[in-house]
Amino acid sequence: MKNASEKQARKLLGVLLEHLEFFTAASTEALQWAIQNPKEAIAVFVLAITAEAKKFADTVKIHLKVWKTISLGGIETDTLLKKIEDPDEKAGKEKNEVGSYARDLTTKPAYKKAVVEKHELVDLVILTPADLGFTETPRTDTFLTKEFCAEWSRKHLDGYVIELCSPEVGPQLRLQYQDQPKGEVLWIAMERITHSGGNPHVFNVERNGDGHRWLRTRWTDPDDQWDLGDRLVFRLRKIEPQN
Numbered sequence: 673m674k675n676a677s678e679k680q681a682r683k684l685l686g687v688l689l690e691h692l693e694f695f696t697a698a699s700t701e702a703l704q705w706a707i708q709n710p711k712e713a714i715a716v717f718v719l720a721i722t723a724e725a726k727k728f729a730d731t732v733k734i735h736l737k738v739w740k741t742i743s744l745g746g747i748e749t750d751t752l753l754k755k756i757e758d759p760d761e762k763a764g765k766e767k768n769e770v771g772s773y774a775r776d777l778t779t780k781p782a783y784k785k786a787v788v789e790k791h792e793l794v795d796l797v798i799l800t801p802a803d804l805g806f807t808e809t810p811r812t813d814t815f816l817t818k819e820f821c822a823e824w825s826r827k828h829l830d831g832y833v834i835e836l837c838s839p840e841v842g843p844q845l846r847l848q849y850q851d852q853p854k855g856e857v858l859w860i861a862m863e864r865i866t867h868s869g870g871n872p873h874v875f876n877v878e879r880n881g882d883g884h885r886w887l888r889t890r891w892t893d894p895d896d897q898w899d900l901g902d903r904l905v906f907r908l909r910k911i912e913p914q915n
Contacts, residue, residue, distance in 0.1 A: 734828045736908055738795040742848045744840050745788035749778050756847045756887060768846055771888040774875060776867045778843065783865055786838045794841070797834065797908045798858065802900040813894040816861060816874075821906070834906040837862045841905065842875025846887040852879040861904040864892050877905075 747755075753775065756768045777783055801810050804824060814820065818836060825833035842860045857878040864872035873889035880886065 733830045736797050736799075736829065736832065736834070738908060739798050739905075740796045740845075740849070741793055742796065742841070742844055744792050744794055744838060744844055746791040749784070749787060749843075752843050752847065753778065756843060768885040768887065770843075770846075771886060773867055773869075773873060773889040774842070774887045777839070777865050777873060777875065777889060780865050780867070782863070783839045787840050788838070794837075795908045796837070796841070796845075796905050798903050799834070799861075799906055800901050800903055801898050806900060809897040809899060811894065812864075812892045812896045812898065815898075816864075816892070821861075831911055833909050833911060835909055837905060837907045839863070839865060839875065841907070842877060843887055845905065846877050846885065849877060850885070852877070852885060854879050854883055855881050857903065859890060859902060859904045861906045 753770055757770055758767065801815065804810075804815060806815070815824075816836070821834050821836060837860050839860070839862050841862065845858070845860070857876060860875040860877070862874050864874055866872050867889070871891050872893065874892050876888050876890050878886050878888060
């Protein structure tokens with residue numbers, strides 16, 4: 673996912689050389705202390721270079737490749753769900769399953785309001801919490817927000833932003849992603865919708881080991897923890913230059 677340029681690589685090398693010069697230019701007393709206290713000296717060095725490496729990582733811009741482009745809009749929700757469950761076999765599309773919670777979410781005002789009337793194409797990327805810089809399992813409310821997406825994009829992307837998906841991405845991706853590998857589970861990064869049971873959910877698109885394809889949901893309270901390897905689908909949008 674990350675493509676560091678030669679300029680960025682040279683900058684990191686410079687950080688390493690600066691610390692090498694620190695030792696070569698150190699006073700006799702400092703070197704004697706390091707020799708007499710090797711464990712402590714190594715610890716000091718590691719802490720220093722880790723801090724510098726983190727600063728460097730925060731400045732590196734990331735190039736995200738579009739994972740998939742799908743079409744949204746132009747279809748009634750009931751018709752969309754029917755196409756998911758009873759696709760056109762002549763066109764090579766296979767049957768999918770829609771979970772009861774997923775179906776319930778499509779009846780909510782928050783879903784209906786987000787559905788676009790005309791066709792539009794959206795680019796999607798897959799990112800994990802680890803890709804987003806987390807080293808410990810994050811809570812839902814720490815990264816599944818518009819504010820986090822905007823700030824992360826500002827720090828790490830040039831000319832692009834990641835955004836929360838429209839909830840329509842869940843059903844549409846299920847319909848348009850027939851070649852999903854077995855065992856893959858993708859969570860839709862979206863604003864949570866409260867289903868009839870009173871709990872906030874997001875869609876997930878998965879294919880079981882037995883080959884069955886599903887549109888389901890995940891219960892996502894604000895303090896729910898996400899694994900670092902969870903694969904989330906975000907929208908990737910190019911920023912139009914301002915005149």
